[in-house]
Amino acid sequence: MRIGIDARLYSSAFTGIGRYVYELINHVTKLDTKSEYVIFLNSPSFESFVPPRKGVEKILADAPHYSFKEQWNLCRALWKAKLDLMHFTHFNAPILYRKPSVVTIHDLTINLYPGRKFNNWRSRFGYHLTINSIVNRSRRVIAVSEHTKRDVVKFLKTDPAKIGVIHEGVNPQFHHIANTVIIENFRNKNGLTKPYILYTGVWRSHKNLVNLIKAFAVLKHKYKFEGWLVITGKEDPWYPEVKQTVAEERLEGEVRFTGLVPDEDLVLLYNAALLYVLPSFYEGFGLPALEAFACGIPVCAAQSSSLPEVCGEGNAVFFNPHDASDMAQKMASVYTDRAKREELVTRGYARLKDFSWDKMAIETLEIYKRALHKN
Numbered sequence: 517m518r519i520g521i522d523a524r525l526y527s528s529a530f531t532g533i534g535r536y537v538y539e540l541i542n543h544v545t546k547l548d549t550k551s552e553y554v555i556f557l558n559s560p561s562f563e564s565f566v567p568p569r570k571g572v573e574k575i576l577a578d579a580p581h582y583s584f585k586e587q588w589n590l591c592r593a594l595w596k597a598k599l600d601l602m603h604f605t606h607f608n609a610p611i612l613y614r615k616p617s618v619v620t621i622h623d624l625t626i627n628l629y630p631g632r633k634f635n636n637w638r639s640r641f642g643y644h645l646t647i648n649s650i651v652n653r654s655r656r657v658i659a660v661s662e663h664t665k666r667d668v669v670k671f672l673k674t675d676p677a678k679i680g681v682i683h684e685g686v687n688p689q690f691h692h693i694a695n696t697v698i699i700e701n702f703r704n705k706n707g708l709t710k711p712y713i714l715y716t717g718v719w720r721s722h723k724n725l726v727n728l729i730k731a732f733a734v735l736k737h738k739y740k741f742e743g744w745l746v747i748t749g750k751e752d753p754w755y756p757e758v759k760q761t762v763a764e765e766r767l768e769g770e771v772r773f774t775g776l777v778p779d780e781d782l783v784l785l786y787n788a789a790l791l792y793v794l795p796s797f798y799e800g801f802g803l804p805a806l807e808a809f810a811c812g813i814p815v816c817a818a819q820s821s822s823l824p825e826v827c828g829e830g831n832a833v834f835f836n837p838h839d840a841s842d843m844a845q846k847m848a849s850v851y852t853d854r855a856k857r858e859e860l861v862t863r864g865y866a867r868l869k870d871f872s873w874d875k876m877a878i879e880t881l882e883i884y885k886r887a888l889h890k891n
Contacts, residue, residue, distance in 0.1 A: 517551040519884065520594060520602040522609070524577065526561045531718065532803050533622055536660075536684060537605050543877035545572050554597045556590065582608065582642060601888055603880075604654070607647040618887050619650045620658040623800025624667045629722035631754060648672060655887035658682050658880065660801040663822035680883050683826075684803055685873035689779060692812035693787045702784040711743035712772070713847060714789035714813075716782065716804050719752035724795040724818065726761045727840045731795075733765040734844035741848070743790060745771045748782070786811035790851050794823060797837050802826045806871055809864030814857045816847050828870075831863040 521544075526537045545553050545568050556577040557565055565574055577593045579586035591610035594602060604619040626643050651657055651672050657679045659665035665679050693699060703709065713732070717723055725747065735741040751758075751773070762771045777785060786792065792808035794817040802823045808815050809831070817823045818837035827834075833856075835846040850856055 517888070518554065518598065518600045519551050520554045520556060520597055520599040522590075522602070522604045522606065523555045523561065523565070524558045524581075524590075525606055526555075526557055526565065532684075532801065533606060535687075535803065536620070536622070539685065539687065539873040540603075540605065540877070540880065541572075542568055543873045544880055545569055547874070547877050548881055554599065556593060582639075587611065601884055603884070604650055607650055609646065609650040611646060611649045614653065616887055617650070617654045618656045618658060618883055619654040620660065621647075621651065621664060621668055621800075622660050623664055623798065624671050625720075625722050625798055625800070627667070627671050628798055629720070631721050656680060656883045658883060660684055661822040661825055663825055664800045680879070682876055682879045682883070683871050684801055684806075685871045685876050686803075686806045686810045686868060687779075687873070690783050690786065690807045690810040692810070693784065699784065699788050702781075703788055708744075708746075708772075708788060711790045711851075712746045712788075713743065713851075714746050714748075714785060714792050714808075715795070716748045716777070716785075716792075716807075717794075718749050719747075719755045719758055721755060722796060722798040724797050724837050725755075725758045727837060727843065728793065728795040729758070729761045729765060729767065729771060730840035731843035731847065732771065733767060734841055735848060736767070736770065739844065739848040739852075741851070746774060746785070746789070747771060748774045748777045748785070750776050782807075783811060786813060789813050791816060791847065791857070793843075793847060794818060795835075795837055795843060796820065796823070799823055799826075805832065806868060809868055812861050812865070814850050814860035815864060816843075816850055828863075828867050831867045832860065 521541060523537050525533050541555060553572045555574045557574055559578045562576045567574060575593055577590045579589040587610045591612045594613050602617040604617060607621060651674055659668055659679050659681050662681050665681050668674050668679060669676050719725060732745045762768060786808055791814045794802060794805050796818055798821045800822060805815050805817055805827050815832040817827050817832045817834055819834040820837050833846050833850055835843045
């Protein structure tokens with residue numbers, strides 16, 4: 517069997533989808549040694565990608581995202597590869613490709629929070645045409661959470677029987693570091709001289725960073741929090757409100773921006789944090805919450821979308837993402853109560869048993885079989 521994987525968003529770090537693609541390739545090709553795999557990459561990743569075993573080849577499929585050139589170049593590369601099955605790991609798939617396929621839908625953020633990038637009719641038309649096309653013609657759809665499955669059924673009118681829910685996992689590199697010397701050296705090296713609340717991820721409107729910063733201002737003024745808020749991720753020019761809100765709340769120097777953080781430093785950044793906060797209005801899954809659990813820090817998360825499903829009842833403290841005061845109060849209830857922090861850490865560790873990349877790969881291979889044996 518010859519299986520293709522769309523890895524144009526391949527990355528070991530920085531984005532949830534990139535990490536998903538990275539783990540998918542590593543685990544599926546390890547478990548399924550009988551099939552040949554063809555990995556389609558763009559130029560930033562093509563040179564650095566090393567096939568994990570014999571029988572795995574890589575093909576360059578480079579073109580600007582969401583372009584006509586991309587539609588044609590990728591489709592031509594897929595035809596030439598002569599695949600039995602193609603796994604599109606993102607909805608951005610060529611609409612002319614009609615051979616057997618599976619698609620992973622991570623979320624429907626653009627349906628609910630289109631942002632400025634999709635504020636014109638061409639972008640919206642292209643998005644809806646592309647996602648409806650790939651979901652309708654794929655033999656199976658993988659949703660990363662029950663919440664995402666419900667959204668796919670609701671917004672894309674997809675038969676629920678066609679959709680399989682496969683949760684993501686946590687890489688073992690995310691773990692608790694008991695050696696306090698390592699943590700202190702990391703703090704000193706990076707100037708992290710105060711306790712801090714951590715957010716990791718992209719800067720987009722649905723991530724709710726504006727309300728997070730406002731909640732942090734409440735922490736400083738009402739609850740007298742003396743630490744920092746640390747925000748990772750690349751600054752998004754489409755979302756200037758983040759730094760504008762910092763200035764409006766007079767929090768310069770209190771909110772620290774790290775930029776993109778490589779995995780080897782990210783695990784240390786988690787371990788050194790007082791708590792992790794995930795304030796999103798909308799998530800398809802919420803992988804950073806599991807990474808925080810694995811690193812042994814308590815989690816405060818929005819009572820929204822997939823986050824209660826992923827975190828589980830009693831394993832995180834939930835807040836109303838639309839209410840900065842509630843967010844602040846819930847964060848304060850964690851960092852001021854050592855017993856609660858320890859309980860959340862213990863429960864977070866226990867929650868991880870339900871998630872693994874090996875489990876994801878096994879369930880994905882079963883989806884492949886069902887897609888290929890469809891009458």
